[in-house]
Amino acid sequence: MPATAPAPVRNAPHIGRTLRPADTTLAEDGELRLAGAECGDCGTRIFPAAPVCPSCNGERMKTLPLGAIGTLYAYSTVHVAPPMWQVPYVIGYVDLPEGVRVFGKVAGSDGVAAGLAPDLKVRVHVEADEGPADASPAAPTYRYWFAPA
Amino acid sequence: MHANLRPVSVIGTGMIKFGKHRDLTVPGLAQPAVRDALREANLEPKQIEAIYAGTATSGWMPGQRVARDTGMSGVPVVNCENACSSSATAFREAWVAVAAGLYDYVLVFGVEQLTKLGGGTLPLDQDDIEVSNGMVMPALYAMRAQRYLHDYGATERDLAEVAVKARRHGALNPDAQFRTETTVEEVLASRRIADPLTLLQCCPTGDGAAAVVICPTERASAHSDRPVKVLGSHLASGKYIPGFRDMTTPEITSRCSSELYEETGIGPEDIDVLECHDAFTIAELLYYEALGLCPRGEAVRLLRDGTTSLGGRVPVNPSGGLLSKGHPVGASGAAQIVEIVRQLQGRCGSRQVEGAKVGLTHVTGGGTSGFDHGACAIHLFGT
Numbered sequence: 377m378p379a380t381a382p383a384p385v386r387n388a389p390h391i392g393r394t395l396r397p398a399d400t401t402l403a404e405d406g407e408l409r410l411a412g413a414e415c416g417d418c419g420t421r422i423f424p425a426a427p428v429c430p431s432c433n434g435e436r437m438k439t440l441p442l443g444a445i446g447t448l449y450a451y452s453t454v455h456v457a458p459p460m461w462q463v464p465y466v467i468g469y470v471d472l473p474e475g476v477r478v479f480g481k482v483a484g485s486d487g488v489a490a491g492l493a494p495d496l497k498v499r500v501h502v503e504a505d506e507g508p509a510d511a512s513p514a515a516p517t518y519r520y521w522f523a524p525a
Numbered sequence: 526m527h528a529n530l531r532p533v534s535v536i537g538t539g540m541i542k543f544g545k546h547r548d549l550t551v552p553g554l555a556q557p558a559v560r561d562a563l564r565e566a567n568l569e570p571k572q573i574e575a576i577y578a579g580t581a582t583s584g585w586m587p588g589q590r591v592a593r594d595t596g597m598s599g600v601p602v603v604n605c606e607n608a609c610s611s612s613a614t615a616f617r618e619a620w621v622a623v624a625a626g627l628y629d630y631v632l633v634f635g636v637e638q639l640t641k642l643g644g645g646t647l648p649l650d651q652d653d654i655e656v657s658n659g660m661v662m663p664a665l666y667a668m669r670a671q672r673y674l675h676d677y678g679a680t681e682r683d684l685a686e687v688a689v690k691a692r693r694h695g696a697l698n699p700d701a702q703f704r705t706e707t708t709v710e711e712v713l714a715s716r717r718i719a720d721p722l723t724l725l726q727c728c729p730t731g732d733g734a735a736a737v738v739i740c741p742t743e744r745a746s747a748h749s750d751r752p753v754k755v756l757g758s759h760l761a762s763g764k765y766i767p768g769f770r771d772m773t774t775p776e777i778t779s780r781c782s783s784e785l786y787e788e789t790g791i792g793p794e795d796i797d798v799l800e801c802h803d804a805f806t807i808a809e810l811l812y813y814e815a816l817g818l819c820p821r822g823e824a825v826r827l828l829r830d831g832t833t834s835l836g837g838r839v840p841v842n843p844s845g846g847l848l849s850k851g852h853p854v855g856a857s858g859a860a861q862i863v864e865i866v867r868q869l870q871g872r873c874g875s876r877q878v879e880g881a882k883v884g885l886t887h888v889t890g891g892g893t894s895g896f897d898h899g900a901c902a903i904h905l906f907g908t
Contacts, residue, residue, distance in 0.1 A: 420767055453719070457659065469668065476767070477767075494671065
């Protein structure tokens with residue numbers, strides 16, 4: 377056991393699912409962003425990316441970099457959840473300029489939704505986590521959450 | 526209705542009081558409801574030709590486990606899992622089989638023992654991207670509620686009034702889990718679950734079972750002096766809609782009900798009584814609109830003016846609904862059918878909807894990203 381066990385980031389109020397590297401992209405400004413997919417046949421856009429289009433079953437899916445600023449469609453502070461989650465926490469749907477709606481945790485202060493409102497502008501934060509030090513080879517993982525822009 | 530299908534009627538109903546029955550097993554919950562339904566239909570177990578069982582969390586072969594100890598083992602058994610629509614789906618499959626002429630006497634039951642899961646929110650599939658990011662069912666409805674309040678100017682008190690009505694109706698139902706009335710203040714002051722929803726705005730953890738027996742209408746009068754006809758049955762599944770969608774429009778319910786109305790020629794104006802999927806307060810308001818009882822944004826008016834209360838033009842959830850009668854998920858569809866059949870038979874005592882001739886049951890459910898819901902089953906019944 378390492379002297380200091382890594383913090384259980386999965387349970388931190390503002391952290392959700394681990395992303396696959398393919399769900400992220402490095403923008404021109406050097407920031408990490410989410411990446412979805414666009415169908416080369418019918419134009420359907422999705423997040424997360426999938427190898428086949430859910431609308432037309434086409435297989436020509438291309439990477440779709442997603443914008444960093446979106447609109448909060450709805451959110452809720454959750455007070456009762458399975459034991460894997462530390463309550464309260466805030467979740468919400470964010471509409472991104474590319475026409476994709478993304479669900480995730482919303483960072484408030486200690487799970488409190490102070491200052492949030494429907495239609496608020498929020499930023500999508502994507503964070504690299506280098507993973508456990510003994511991982512070989514070291515494989516970065518990524519997480520995302522939303523916070524007021 | 527499809528021209529090549531036989532008319533089908535309900536000739537027997539049974540249900541146990543919903544509540545916390547930790548001392549019972551899944552078969553133990555279902556068997557009294559099954560026996561009551563058979564007795565009411567004047568049928569011996571050996572006359573049942575097939576069994577359709579609906580449940581979401583009861584493990585393998587629930588239908589066989591119930592049949593084993595009720596004298597019906599050996600007949601074809603179909604076990605249906607379709608989240609909260611499980612036993613309504615079972616009913617539909619049974620209806621298809623009888624209407625098609627495959628069987629004459631078929632038993633349908635739904636059962637669920639949620640107390641064995643320990644309470645709290647329902648365990649959802651962690652493979653789903655939203656679930657693995659913290660989605661729980663109350664939060665999904667909470668976000669619909671927030672958006673509905675934002676878009677249509679409804680208030681948290683309006684939401685609470687749905688629970689108050691449910692408990693007022695449930696107090697009149699001996700089979701309901703909650704049999705006491707409540708107030709707006711008490712609802713709003715109850716424990717917070719997922720803002721803006723409080724505890725008394727969420728269906729309770731509970732156990733239960735309900736059963737019905739169906740047969741061709743031409744044989745029904747030999748078994749019941751008040752058989753109830755199945756006027757229509759429709760099942761829909763979730764449609765994946767990537768991108769932006771209006772979450773205050775319950776897409777699967779709108780689609781399922783409009784297709785059923787078109788198939789049967791029966792419209793919302795013809796319905797005298799209905800049971801809908803009020804798993805959370807906001808749900809009932811959204812379903813008034815999706816089922817066509819009123820235009821978009823007018824559900825609160827319908828609630829406030831008493832249209833959907835007992836004594837109103839179209840009472841909704843006279844049984845107390847999922848909020849008061851309880852919601853043992855796989856049992857709810859069958860229990861709604863039991864309530865509507867008994868309403869149409871005039872057997873509901875102090876919660877009777879006088880003169881009810883046409884009734885509807887609506888159940889949906891299943892939390893999966895990209896869907897409004899995973900499944901929806903709607904049935905129409907008539908005298």
